[in-house]
Amino acid sequence: MLAEPDATVLHGSGNSMMSRNIYHNKNQDSSISISKMDVIIPFSPDVPCDNNGQRMWWAFLASSMVTFFGGLFIILLWRTLKYLWTVCCHCNTKKKEAQKVNNPANSQAADGTPKGPDEKDEVVPASEVGWMTSVKDWAGVMISAQTLTGRVLVVLVFALSIGALGIYFIDSSDPIESCQNFYKDFTLQIDMFFNVFFLLYFGLRFIAANDKLWFWLEVNSVVDFFTVPPVFVSVYLNRSWLGLRFLRALRLIQFSEILQFLNILKTSNSIKLVNLCSIFISTWLTAAGFIHLVENSGDPWENFQNSQSLSYWECVYLLMVTMSTVGYGDVYAKTTLGRLFMVFFILGGLAMFASYVPEIIELIGNRKKYGGSYSAVNGRKHIVVCGHITLESVSNFLKDFLHKDRDDVNVEIVFLHNISPNLELEALFKRHFTQVEFYQGSVLNPHDLARVKIESADACLILANKYCPDPDAEDASNIMRVISIKNYSPKIRIITQMLQYHNKAHLLNIPSWNWKEGDDAICLAELKAGFIAQSCLAQGLSTMLANLFSMRSFIEIEEDTWQKYYLEGVANEMYTEYLSSAFVGLSFPAVCELCYVKLKLLLIAIENKSELGESSILINPGNHVKMQEGTLGFFIASDAKEVKRAFFYCKACHDDITDPKRIKKCGCKRREIQSLFGARPRSPFSLWPQTETCHLVWAPIEDEHPSTLSPKKKQRNGGMRNSPNNSPKMMRHDPLLIPGNEQMENMDMNVKQYDSTGMFHWCPSKEIEKVILTRSEASMTVLSGHVVVCIFGDVTSALVGLRNLVMPLRASNFHYHELKPIVFVGSLEYLRREWETLHNFPKVSILPGTPLSRADLRAVNINLCDMCVILSANQNNIDDASLQDKECILASLNIKSMQFDDSIGLLQANSQGFTPPGMDRSSPDSSPVHGLVRQASVTTGANIPIITELVNDSNVQFLDQDDDDDPDTELYLTQPFACGTAFAVSVLDSLMSATYFNDNILTLIRTLVTGGATPELEALLAEENALRGGYSTPQTLANRDRCRVAQLALYDGPFADLGDGGCYGDLFCKALKTYNMLCFGIYRLRDAHLATPSQCTKRYVITNPPYEFELVPTDLIFCLMQFDHNAGQSRASLSHSSHSSHSSSKKSSSVHSIPTTNRQNRSSKVDEIR
Structure with a gap:
């Protein structure tokens, strides 16, 4: 608000830069000082300015002060007149209105009907919205951020304010007051345009304001008063005054509001951080502008002689060292106004610095380190893993998911958890930084789901806390995660762990949950109990299955110990691969034998896709199943590369090859792939022509050479399977093909079994x-x-x-x-x-x-x-x-x-x-x-x-x-x-990654360990929580015809000759050809490899031994054996008569030791147990 004390002279026409004249002689005479001031304001012939050099800073300041105080006076005068008018002239009206309120009956006639318009009391007409109210509402909508127009206007005003502040930074390098030609000064024209826009926006704000007085005293209004009028004065006087234009920096306080309008700031911490920073910076820049003004102008009572030349940025530096209490002393205020301002600024600035800066640092330090967003890479899939994220769960998952035995895993793993990882987990993420990323957030928050690009993820895996004290609560949490993810992206594939079997039913209530599209729930209680139950049927099977579905590296041991053979089997895993066209037309046992002997692969099951597109898995189906194009096989092998042999195998090219490693893609295979995937895939299995039903039908196993026995004879001889000396080819009944067989005849159709x-x-x-x-x-x-x-x-x-x-x-x-x-x-x-x-x-x-x-x-x-x-x-x-x-x-x-x-x-x-x-x-x-x-x-x-x-x-x-x-x-x-x-x-834990890479793996393991649980059965249990009995029909009896796990002894029976030093491969082929048994492992005594006899009865499992593996008589062989319909008929009747006779003898001999009242009850319990 003061003028430039230093005299500057323009050198040369058209030169806008001014050089400062230094006073070499300081005379104490006031007249001399006044004469010196007459040449302070520079001028040139092309700028019509005051030739006397008279400063006009008071005109700029007066325009602002008159605007502010004049408007304030008018508002106060209007309020005073309005109050006097209300008090003096409307007292009677208020009393009448109060009487109407207290006596509403007066407004009605004696008969209760309202008075007419011609009566004494007039009816007050309904209030209508006046034009002033309409204009006020329109102005309010225009300046509010609730509409698109309002948001655009608010953002535009803020942007123009920052632009005006930028022009101030540019002009701050010029003298405080100088002559300017509006038509030639480009910055002045832009500033004029900005301020015209500010004036219009000020009018809108004034119209929309409910309280004009408080509006007039707002910070933004004061900023307009001291920045807009001086621009118009500068155009009129052809001169500019830097003055109070630095007040535009106060607009930075609204920066957080603008970012919220743009939906950039969404969290409370980010809003608070931007608020603190904007207040601190705007106060800092505004105070620097005031120091720049007074220090470059000087004190008016000193005739502006005590000024110093400081740039604006030097003033910014001065204010910072002052606020921080450092005060180097290299730059300081010389004017009295500057020093007086610094006294008061230190009180407020120091307090602000001491409170704002630590809080800003704390907010920045507490800012989520993992709060960014995932950037998808073209050509690379990613999965999202959430739920129970700990060092143990993540390390187990990554160890199996990124195992080297898998084919090239071109999948990026994105972990999402609401708690930041500890140092150990963070180090684990860093070790796998090329394929693993972590983001802090919750899957229950749609914003966090958008950050990890859940809609484009290949799958979402939810880990459960297996050790939580409340399994139902943990399952409920995971179900809520599934609901949130499916609500955000219904098409996403979800694989979740569940602890309790009965909680799986809740997943069926989610509309977008579809197990046919890849959604799976891995119930740990169900599978754990199933593994243990299978060990009750074949001890050690739980270990073998667990190793098959886990990725283990091969550990070689030179010593001849039980660990050597165990670890060789541990290196095997379960894989799937499409079978080559060379297997088309062959029966399952023939393909299985060829794969084991020639390709060194163990085929245990195939996938069946019906004409309706539904798939099921057939485990060791027998020789009545013929392979066709596109059959998917389930193999046991040491790595994925070995399984490729089943796809590349070509009879013409590889028939005479003895080394399976040489079986690679040939020219025939390339043409086969084109023909295979160019046409529509056919059903991967076929049944004998006799079956003409839409259900899964198991045809009788026939010898390749026609038998001379009649069908009846074959049925009667079906029981030869149990004899160690029976024929290699045996028959099985099929209740669908032979509805009059003995099984149906001997079964009471009215009894639910x-x-x-x-x-x-x-x-x-x-x-x-x-x-x-x-x-x-x-x-x-x-x-x-x-x-x-x-x-x-x-x-x-x-x-x-x-x-x-x-x-x-x-x-x-x-x-x-x-x-x-x-x-x-x-x-x-x-x-x-x-x-x-x-x-x-x-x-x-x-x-x-x-x-x-x-x-x-x-x-x-x-x-x-x-x-x-x-x-x-x-x-x-x-x-x-x-x-x-x-x-x-x-x-x-x-x-x-x-x-x-x-x-x-x-x-x-x-x-x-x-x-x-x-x-x-x-x-x-x-x-x-x-x-x-x-x-x-x-x-x-x-x-x-x-x-x-x-x-x-x-x-x-x-x-x-x-x-x-x-x-x-x-x-x-x-x-x-x-x-x-x-x-x-x-x-x-390994089932999570195994299921992701192949959803058929989980179906296979359920088929193996649960005894036949299906999605249909799960839906039934979800309805009633109990099994429902049903009458035996040909269709339900056909479901009995499926493989089961058993153990085959070698010390006696048809395989005794192979038990003493024979080869496992010979046993495999003999069991497969003779009994349709599929051998897949050995349960061997721990010390069987020792030359001396041992009393230890502990056994260990050997998975998928090689063909030349030597057998010992004490070995038990894991095998998948076929169901025999005839095995239970004679045995059942024999068992019934035997138990009846011995039970009766036992009761008669033991009757003296049992009270009479308990005999019948105990007898029924004994029969039930048997």
């Missing part, structure tokens, strides 16, 4: 009291060949889902007499909660007690059981990880330390009409072909087959006292896991 799908044995619901056994009743029942389930749990424990354990043991591909009785030993209160899902399964009983009681264990004849399963429902309720498995470990050690008298076991078994397996080789059911062959006797608990469930992998070291496993050893390398006596749910 199977569930409605025909996949499981079924019985009417039973009350739990009818299956409860006392200790004495269990002892006199003399159980054998059964499954003992030791369960720890109480009323508050989470349910483990025992139905998933029982269902595979009650699969319909077993005959009724083959079903192993199941005895639960545990808390009755807990088992009551589980019983609702178990009451429809036959041969299930309960012994209330504790697995730690040896008396209870002896009562259920644990020494004669086929398998003892140890489970706990209390594992996740303990914080200390090392103590989570204490109950299971104590129960396992307790059983192993027990001693038994074998003579008592034999006596009890014979009294029941039961000969222990292995003692009588003449029994058809004890044939090695039939299934698992148990030991003749058990005298110590260490020989009892046990499988123990563990939560913490490191606790496996406590199960075996004779092993040398290190606590840091991975689970799959420990002896209990290799022997199949321990199982941990952590081995199922």
Whole structure:
């Protein structure tokens, strides 16, 4: 607001730069000083300015002051007159209105009708919106950010304000006041345009303001008062005054509002950060502008002689060092006005600096390090992984997902979690930075889903916390994640982990959930129980399957130890590949044999796609299935490259090749690929022409050479399968093809023996009291060949889902007499909660007690059981990880330390009409072909087959006292896991990546371990939470015709000649050709490789041995055996008569030891167990 004290003279015409004249003589005479001031303002002939050099800063300042105070006076005068008019002239009107309000009856006539218009009291007309109100509303809409026009206008005003501030920065290098020609000065023209726009916007704001007085005193209004009028004055006077134009910097305070209008700022922290920065910067720049003005002008009472030349940016520097209390002293204020301003600015500026700067730094420091957005790379897919993100879960996932045995994994993994990773997890991400990115956020927030580009992701994987104390709450969280993701992108493929089987039903309620499109729920409780159940049928199978579906690297050991053979099998995994056209027309066993012998691949199943597009998996279907183009095979191999041989194999080019590594793509194959994928794929399997039904039909297995037997003869000879000396080619019944066969004739069609799908044995619901056994009743029942389930749990424990354990043991591909009785030993209160899902399964009983009681264990004849399963429902309720498995470990050690008298076991078994397996080789059911062959006797608990469930992998070291496993050893390398006596749910983590790469893998593993659970069955269980019985029909009976896992003994039977030094490959081919059995592994004694005999009975698994692998007589062979319809007819009747006679003799001989009131009840329980 002051003028430039220094005299400057223009040198040369048209030169806009001014040089400063230095006063060499300072005279104290005032007249001389005045004469000096007459030449302060520069001028030139082309700029019509005051020739006397008279400064006009007061005119610029007066224009602003008059505008401000004049408007303020008018507003106050208007308010005063309005108040006086209201008080003095409208008192009577208010009194009348108050009387009308207090006496509303006066406005009506005596009869209750309103008064007419001609009566004394006039009716007040309805208020109408006046034109002033309309204009006010229109102006309010124009300046508000609620409409597109308003947002554009607000943003434009802010942008022009920053532009005007930029022009000020440019003009600040010129003198404070100088002559300017409006028509030649480009910056002045632009500034004039900006201020005209500001004037119009000021008018809109004034019209829209409700309170004119407060509007007049607003910061933005004051800025306009001191910046807009001086521009018009400068045009009139042909001179410019830098003056108070720095006040435009105060517009920066609205920067956060502008960014919110543009939807750039969305979080509270970002808004707060921008607010603090904008206030700090605008205050800093505004104060610097004032110092620049007074220091370059000087004090008016000193005749402007004490000025100093400071650039604007030097003033900015001065204000910063002043606020920060540093004060170097190189730049300082000389004028009194400047120093006085600095005194007050230090008080406020220092406080602002001390509070704002730390808070700004804190906000920047607390800003999400992983808060960016994912940028998709062209030609590269990405998946989103969310849920339970910890170091353990992520490391297990990445180790399997990025395994080197997979083909080139060109997939980027994006992790999304609402908690930032710790240092260890961050280091893990950095090690995989080329394929892994982490973003902080929640899948429940659509904004975060947009950041990770979920709509373009190939899939979304949701990890569950397997160790949470409340599994239902964890499942509910994951279901909400699925709902949020599906709501944002219904087409995205989701693979989620679930802890409880019954919670899978909630996923079916999501409209966009479609398992046919790749959506999958990996239920850990279901698969864990299924793995353990399969170990009850073939001990060690849980370990083999877990290794097959996990990616393991080959570890070579030179020493001849059991670890060497175990690890060779561990390196095998499950892969899928389309079969070459060279296999078209061949039966499944022929293709399987060719793949194993020539390609060194083990084919175990194929995919069937119906004409409707629905796919199903056929496991070892038999030689009635013929291969056609486009058949997808499931292979066991060590890496994905080996499986390519099945696709590249060409009979013309590779028939004479002995080294499978030389089988590569040939010219024939290229033409085959073009023809294969150029035409519509055909169904991958065909049935014999006799089948003319739309359902899956299993035709009889026929010899390649026609048999001379009649069909009836063939049916009668079907039972030869159980004889060790029978013909290599055997027949199977098909109830669909032969509706009058003996199976249908002997079956009561009015009795429900199977569930409605025909996949499981079924019985009417039973009350739990009818299956409860006392200790004495269990002892006199003399159980054998059964499954003992030791369960720890109480009323508050989470349910483990025992139905998933029982269902595979009650699969319909077993005959009724083959079903192993199941005895639960545990808390009755807990088992009551589980019983609702178990009451429809036959041969299930309960012994209330504790697995730690040896008396209870002896009562259920644990020494004669086929398998003892140890489970706990209390594992996740303990914080200390090392103590989570204490109950299971104590129960396992307790059983192993027990001693038994074998003579008592034999006596009890014979009294029941039961000969222990292995003692009588003449029994058809004890044939090695039939299934698992148990030991003749058990005298110590260490020989009892046990499988123990563990939560913490490191606790496996406590199960075996004779092993040398290190606590840091991975689970799959420990002896209990290799022997199949321990199982941990952590081995199922690999199913997430396996399912992503091939969704058929999960279907295959469900088919193998669940006994036949299908999506249709899951939908049925979601409706009723229980199996529904159904009458036997040809269609449901056809579902029984499916493979099951068994163990083949080599010490006797048709394969005894191969057991002593024979080759595994010869056994494989013989079993496949003769019995349609598909062998896939060995269960070998741990010390079988030693030259000296050993007393150790522990066994370990060997997966997919090579052809030349040498066999020993004690080996048990894992195999997939076909279902035989005839096997159960004679055996069932024999078993029924045998059990009836011996039961009656037992009752008569033992009647003195049982109270009369309990005889009938115990008899029914005994029959039920059998």
